[in-house]
Amino acid sequence: MKVSHSDVLDIVQDPYGFIWIATTNGLCRYDGFNLVTYRHSNSEIYSLSGNRTLSLCFTADSLMLVGTEGSGLNIYSTEYDNFKSYKHAPDQDNTISSNVVFEIFQSKSGQIWLGTDHGFDELILKGGNVSFKNIVFDELVVKQILEIKPNVLWLATNQGIYEYNIKSGQYKVLFSDLVLNAALRLNEREVLLGSYTGLFLWNGKELRLINSSPVLSMVKDGESNLWVGTNGEGLLKLNIPSFRFIRFESNKSNPTSLSHNELHALYVDISGILWIGTLGGGVNKLNTRAKKFELYQNAPWQQNSISSDQVITFYEDEKSLLWIGLRGGGINVLDRKASKMKHLNKSVNDRLHKANVSAFFKDKYGKLWIGTWHGLYILDKKDQENILNGKIIKYNVLFPDISIEKIIEDYEGHLWFSTTNGLVQYVPGVNDFYNGDFVHYYHDKFNPNTLSDNFIRDIYAEPEVLDGAKVIWVGTRNGLNRMSFRRGGVKITRIFHDPADRTSAWKFHICDTRGQKGNLWISALGGGLCKMVKGRNGKLKTIFECINSESGLLNGDVETLLEDNQGRFWLGGHGITRFNPENNEFKYYDVSDGLQSNSFKVWSAYKNVKGEMIFGGTDGFNIFHPDSIADNPVVPKLAFTGFKVFNHELIAGRKFRGKKLLDKNILATNKITLPYSMNNISIHFSALHFASPSKNQYRFKLEGVDNNWSISSGVSAYSNYTYLKPGDYKFIFYASNNDNIWNNEPIQLDIKILPPFWRTTVAYIFYVFVFLGLLYLYKEFSIIQANEKNKLVLERIKRKQIEEVNDIKLQFFTNVSHELRTPLSLISAPVEELKESKGLSVEVREKIDLIYNNIIRITRIVDEILDFRKFDKQNMKLQAAEGDVVMFIKEVSFFFNASPRKREYIIHFNLTNLKF
Numbered sequence: 001m002k003v004s005h006s007d008v009l010d011i012v013q014d015p016y017g018f019i020w021i022a023t024t025n026g027l028c029r030y031d032g033f034n035l036v037t038y039r040h041s042n043s044e045i046y047s048l049s050g051n052r053t054l055s056l057c058f059t060a061d062s063l064m065l066v067g068t069e070g071s072g073l074n075i076y077s078t079e080y081d082n083f084k085s086y087k088h089a090p091d092q093d094n095t096i097s098s099n100v101v102f103e104i105f106q107s108k109s110g111q112i113w114l115g116t117d118h119g120f121d122e123l124i125l126k127g128g129n130v131s132f133k134n135i136v137f138d139e140l141v142v143k144q145i146l147e148i149k150p151n152v153l154w155l156a157t158n159q160g161i162y163e164y165n166i167k168s169g170q171y172k173v174l175f176s177d178l179v180l181n182a183a184l185r186l187n188e189r190e191v192l193l194g195s196y197t198g199l200f201l202w203n204g205k206e207l208r209l210i211n212s213s214p215v216l217s218m219v220k221d222g223e224s225n226l227w228v229g230t231n232g233e234g235l236l237k238l239n240i241p242s243f244r245f246i247r248f249e250s251n252k253s254n255p256t257s258l259s260h261n262e263l264h265a266l267y268v269d270i271s272g273i274l275w276i277g278t279l280g281g282g283v284n285k286l287n288t289r290a291k292k293f294e295l296y297q298n299a300p301w302q303q304n305s306i307s308s309d310q311v312i313t314f315y316e317d318e319k320s321l322l323w324i325g326l327r328g329g330g331i332n333v334l335d336r337k338a339s340k341m342k343h344l345n346k347s348v349n350d351r352l353h354k355a356n357v358s359a360f361f362k363d364k365y366g367k368l369w370i371g372t373w374h375g376l377y378i379l380d381k382k383d384q385e386n387i388l389n390g391k392i393i394k395y396n397v398l399f400p401d402i403s404i405e406k407i408i409e410d411y412e413g414h415l416w417f418s419t420t421n422g423l424v425q426y427v428p429g430v431n432d433f434y435n436g437d438f439v440h441y442y443h444d445k446f447n448p449n450t451l452s453d454n455f456i457r458d459i460y461a462e463p464e465v466l467d468g469a470k471v472i473w474v475g476t477r478n479g480l481n482r483m484s485f486r487r488g489g490v491k492i493t494r495i496f497h498d499p500a501d502r503t504s505a506w507k508f509h510i511c512d513t514r515g516q517k518g519n520l521w522i523s524a525l526g527g528g529l530c531k532m533v534k535g536r537n538g539k540l541k542t543i544f545e546c547i548n549s550e551s552g553l554l555n556g557d558v559e560t561l562l563e564d565n566q567g568r569f570w571l572g573g574h575g576i577t578r579f580n581p582e583n584n585e586f587k588y589y590d591v592s593d594g595l596q597s598n599s600f601k602v603w604s605a606y607k608n609v610k611g612e613m614i615f616g617g618t619d620g621f622n623i624f625h626p627d628s629i630a631d632n633p634v635v636p637k638l639a640f641t642g643f644k645v646f647n648h649e650l651i652a653g654r655k656f657r658g659k660k661l662l663d664k665n666i667l668a669t670n671k672i673t674l675p676y677s678m679n680n681i682s683i684h685f686s687a688l689h690f691a692s693p694s695k696n697q698y699r700f701k702l703e704g705v706d707n708n709w710s711i712s713s714g715v716s717a718y719s720n721y722t723y724l725k726p727g728d729y730k731f732i733f734y735a736s737n738n739d740n741i742w743n744n745e746p747i748q749l750d751i752k753i754l755p756p757f758w759r760t761t762v763a764y765i766f767y768v769f770v771f772l773g774l775l776y777l778y779k780e781f782s783i784i785q786a787n788e789k790n791k792l793v794l795e796r797i798k799r800k801q802i803e804e805v806n807d808i809k810l811q812f813f814t815n816v817s818h819e820l821r822t823p824l825s826l827i828s829a830p831v832e833e834l835k836e837s838k839g840l841s842v843e844v845r846e847k848i849d850l851i852y853n854n855i856i857r858i859t860r861i862v863d864e865i866l867d868f869r870k871f872d873k874q875n876m877k878l879q880a881a882e883g884d885v886v887m888f889i890k891e892v893s894f895f896f897n898a899s900p901r902k903r904e905y906i907i908h909f910n911l912t913n914l915k916f
Contacts, residue, residue, distance in 0.1 A: 001283040003028045004037045008277030011267040012056045017637025017688025022053035031686040032693035049085030057104035067101025081665040094131040097121050105145035115142030146183040156180030184218045219266040221288045229263025253301040271634045273690045287691050292628040293594040297620030304341035306332050311616030314606035315360030325357030344387050351395050361407035371404025410461035418456035452494045453478035467537040495542050503543040523558035552586050560605035564626040572600030572615045592692040596620035631739035636689030638747045640666045644682035671750040679724040679753050687735030695738035703730040726755035817862040828855045
């Protein structure tokens with residue numbers, strides 16, 4: 001793993017599950033995918049005090065202490081994601097004795113001890129105050145501290161091992177000639193001591209050398225194994241009861257080996273991962289709880305590796321030697337007891353040299369039948385011994401032009417060979433097993449009683465008579481065949497895949513095994529695993545129950561199939577799948593679990609007498625016992641690793657767009673409040689389990705947004721949410737480890753999106769007051785409007801009353817006018833007669849004319865009054881007409897001539913100066 005510097009000096013895991021790595025160029029935090037590096041910054045007062053970090057320790061109260069080379073001690077606050085530094089001050093009391101801190105150790109009683117290049121100190125933390133109690137030894141460099149028993153410390157120094165009594169404050173030298181780099185307590189009596197001169201065991205009485213390799217670091221895992229880091233000699237694995245060592249060293253030709261042989265730091269995390277800090281090679285990791293898949297590959301840097309990458313077939317003989325058929329590599333034989341791999345037929349003159357060996361079968365007389373892609377070889381016992389001893393032997397090759405893929409034997413002792421050119425049966429001789437006959441069965445498109453295809457994938461012989469016949473199942477490239485042998489001959493039934501029939505099997509078949517319960521299971525390329533439930537005896541149509549992707553199978557290419565002693569199936573194809581037919585449970589294993597690759601090939605599977613399984617593929621093979629493949633029981637630690645707003649990472653205590661949104665580190669935060677304008681967020685989270693981070697799974701949702709759970713895996717997880725509405729949300733996160741073991745308790749983050757200012761409480765109060773004000777204004781306006789309306793009504797009533805009064809008056813005048821017309825008519829008639837009379841004086845005539853004219857005038861006025869009544873009732877229209885104004889005025893003045901005379905004034909009417 002690439003870190004900030006290739007020199008790694010210490011490694012620890014914090015309570016949240018993060019891995020912290022001390023390097024000579026900063027402090028790194030790792031979550032399985034992302035690496036965060038902390039360094040010193042002159043502009044940040046709470047940054048790391050120095051980049052050369054030497055030692056790390058998480059105390060019981062979850063504080064991380066960081067010792068540096070030349071920059072004192074740092075105390076890291078997870079809550080605020082910052083550091084406070086403490087350096088030696090010569091003019092002050094209670095300061096650290098030196099700025100070089102090699103070791104930080106906390107005893108069982110909770111006391112914290114610091115090893116420096118000027119002795120060691122007790123770190124005292126009380127109520128947020130930090131002080132140091134110096135226990136100074138002249139020129140004493142304390143590199144490691146170990147609590148050997150209560151109140152007694154052992155100090156690994158440059159001057160030997162010191163014992164310090166905490167209560168009395170006294171010390172004594174135990175081993176002055178042993179310069180320790182590492183110490184580890186095995187039990188109450190035994191202690192392991194590592195130095196440049198080797199690894200020693202102290203039992204309380206004597207010091208015994210266990211290994212002479214120079215030791216720099218040590219750690220114990222949960223499997224009773226001790227891991228020892230050496231100075232230039234790699235990693236040692238020591239089984240403590242037996243004290244047997246296994247050495248792991250760096251090899252540039254092997255990409256999976258150690259990156260460097262000088263190992264300064266070893267640490268085992270809670271999930272069983274051994275973290276290895278090297279000097280010059282960064283960090284390596286090793287899974288101490290890895291699945292027990294023995295791995296054999298073509299590795300030129302190893303003496304006992306296989307001679308070719310691609311493995312085709314296996315056979316284990318009576319001496320427990322494993323014969324391995326390789327593609328282009330002939331035969332290898334593995335002696336597991338001696339841990340040796342033999343490459344047979346290495347001579348170029350040997351016919352099996354570089355052959356594609358595809359099948360092994362040992363008959364009841366001890367001869368070994370070897371099938372290749374260019375014929376069949378038969379080796380007797382002597383030839384087998386000779387070939388194992390590297391001697392060249394002579395072969396009799398049968399069918400040199402035929403590729404032999406598999407060899408089986410039926411209950412009658414007949415041998416069956418699957419080939420790429422039909423099916424071959426060997427019928428042994430009656431008196432001589434090897435003097436028999438070969439019978440070929442081919443495909444004939446014009447004869448339905450022949451095989452469906454000449455490319456034979458696999459064959460399976462029923463172990464007993466089935467319905468009075470011997471039955472051989474033949475899987476081909478194009479369908480499954482049931483061969484039923486009776487005295488009358490053979491009957492072949494072809495069984496094809498019908499896409500419209502879910503009970504039919506896939507068209508590519510490998511007929512592989514009969515389960516412990518007597519079921520015949522067919523593995524099908526592309527079609528998963530199929531169980532024959534009907535039609536096995538040939539009387540009924542064949543019906544299959546298929547296990548495929550709909551049933552939960554990850555990949556439908558099942559190339560090999562083995563059944564363990566517990567009735568579980570192990571399927572080779574894309575990785576290895578364990579399938580339990582009792583509960584339809586699946587378990588998947590891939591290259592990250594220690595498999596040779598993710599590709600396992602047809603025929604390359606074998607189960608030995610011990611129940612171990614051997615699967616081969618494109619890059620070697622694996623051996624394992626099914627009962628030894630156990631899940632990692634440790635559930636991952638869960639943590640929120642980041643929170644972004646508009647893709648901007650929020651940092652505790654810092655402002656974004658003028659607002660401080662995060663007071664504490666996201667790790668220590670359970671609630672975030674955001675303004676409405678910042679409603680585009682990204683939540684980052686991680687499952688801190690390092691066995692195989694790519695196989696960790698995540699299940700999460702944001703309550704209030706997501707109706708269903710989201711599931712992902714394989715990457716550092718995050719979830720984006722855009723344009724969140726104002727309200728309260730809860731983000732819930734579960735995770736599993738690489739073996740699908742899930743957390744029962746999730747972690748949660750409450751998120752509150754504040755409403756915009758127009759939707760705040762103050763705004764709503766304002767809206768209420770505005771509404772009440774509008775209601776008041778509306779009320780006042782309504783009152784005014786009502787008053788005005790009432791005024792109009794009153795005026796209308798008043799006007800109506802006036803009109804009614806006027807109408808009454810007018811009616812009265814009209815009635816009076818009618819009454820006046822009658823007497824006027826009666827008067828006018830005699831006056832007219834008088835006017836027509838002769839002999840009247842001028843004065844009388846004038847008076848009669850005056851009377852007559854006034855009568856006419858009064859009559860006209862009465863008519864006008866009546867006309868006005870008609871006009872008011874809209875029964876008459878006003879009509880304009882021309883008239884003589886002069887005559888009109890003259891007539892009017894005439895009416896008043898008589899009256900002025902009596903009043904002694906005269907009205908004159910003179911129009912002399914009138915001009916028009």
